[in-house]
């Protein structure tokens with residue numbers, strides 16, 4: 001079945017947290033419309049860029065784009081940007097059921113509000129390993145008042161202008177900024193604006209709800225909870241999870257989870273749904289929504305104060321949740337037992353030519369002006385640096401616990417060429433930032449594939465001992481995974497999807513600062529490229545309709 005969408009993308013003033021901001025909307029909405037489909041459907045999104053003065057590209061997060069690598073929507077990798085006034089057609093198959101996302105993948109445009117969910121249901125004759133009465137999607141975000149342009153300028157300037165902590169947290173596009181903190185310019189902040197009334201989730205007592213929770217924060221790691229209720233985790237990034245129960249679920253930017261919520265508490269009142277920042281020292285107020293037990297009035301405030309979420313600095317409990325996520329026993333896809341290649345990626349913050357950057361093995365990615373996919377298919381060897389980045393760092397001598405100068409760090413647009421149909425292990429190694437006693441959480445997202453998560457650990461990865469502790473029995477597959485502060489995360493990938501794929505930190509500013517690598521595999525197997533992805537850089541003269 002084909003599902004056609006016609007989207008017009010444009011700026012509009014919106015007040016998702018009561019503060020008026022120029023927001024990128026789809027057909028007037030932010031978050032954008034939810035794409036609802038069934039496994040096997042073909043999605044066709046006809047996009048019109050009405051941003052007037054800005055390029056655009058949209059990524060379908062978690063969709064592997066098998067046979068359509070040119071529809072991945074990553075500017076500089078799989079396509080040229082969509083010019084103001086132009087139309088672009090994304091066409092792809094949603095081959096697996098699950099909860100996925102979409103968002104802008106050009107500059108910092110996601111920050112401006114271009115994001116939404118993709119929900120792929122199982123065919124009607126297929127049952128899932130859990131039951132529920134109703135399905136709801138909840139998309140979490142953090143929200144800044146500065147424009148994408150101010151943020152991007154700060155990040156790429158000397159002196160460096162950091163984006164800072166977000167002003168608010170949004171639940172389904174709604175949050176609450178304290179207007180008394182903002183300037184007194186009339187109309188900029190209005191606490192009574194209906195656009196920022198809290199999101200209300202109404203439940204019928206006794207029923208079970210599948211909440212599909214996705215996070216598209218620009219910076220924050222988040223904890224989500226429902227006052228007085230437990231959540232049973234059943235799906236992660238489109239894969240069934242061996243169920244486990246939590247009070248709060250930690251969710252990193254780019255991840256999705258399904259949790260089951262039983263409306264089994266005192267039904268004479270409402271409850272708070274709460275999100276709070278973890279991992280970074282928060283200065284953002286908690287995000288609140290209302291869990292409304294029918295037939296109470298949806299706006300009746302819960303009689304008790306919102307619970308406080310988990311402590312932001314409790315890394316151990318976040319690591320414990322990471323360990324708890326295992327493949328559902330009836331849905332295990334076993335990983336290959338050995339890998340053909342191991343790439344260790346040391347995550348560092350450093351300065352290059354006076355600019356703040358993030359690097360992997362001392363290389364900070366700059367996207368080329370000619371998309372890799374086109375450059376590789378047409379053999380345009382001068383379109384990017386042909387020297388691949390290193391597979392390792394000097395792990396014998398590098399102290400991940402101290403501020404390192406990394407004087408040899410460079411910027412490059414070189415890529416990793418992976419052999420097609422091989423097994424590659426990726427070890428993400430975290431380290432200290434340029435601040436003393438500080439290491440951050442990075443959510444890493446892979447395009448075009450899911451990976452097995454073989455393990456997590458504290459400190460420096462031990463090439464000899466740690467692989468012996470890998471979980472090869474029931475590892476979960478995901479497309480986004482955290483590397484915890486001062487820790488490591490080990491992943492296994494099968495390079496079975498021809499194309500060119502980003503693997504990057506999903507913190508928008510970190511990606512912008514170079515925290516990304518690019519994997520090519522089997523590009524010679526990619527079919528004829530649509531000319532609509534061309535027209536920029538070295539493909540300027542190439543035909544565009």
Ligand SMILES: O=C1O[C@H]([C@@H](O)CO)C(O)=C1O
Pocket residue numbers: 162349356433434435440510
């Ligand atoms: O990339 C970052 O820069 C700042 C800080 O390290 C320097 O201002 C921060 O918190 C980041 O995550």
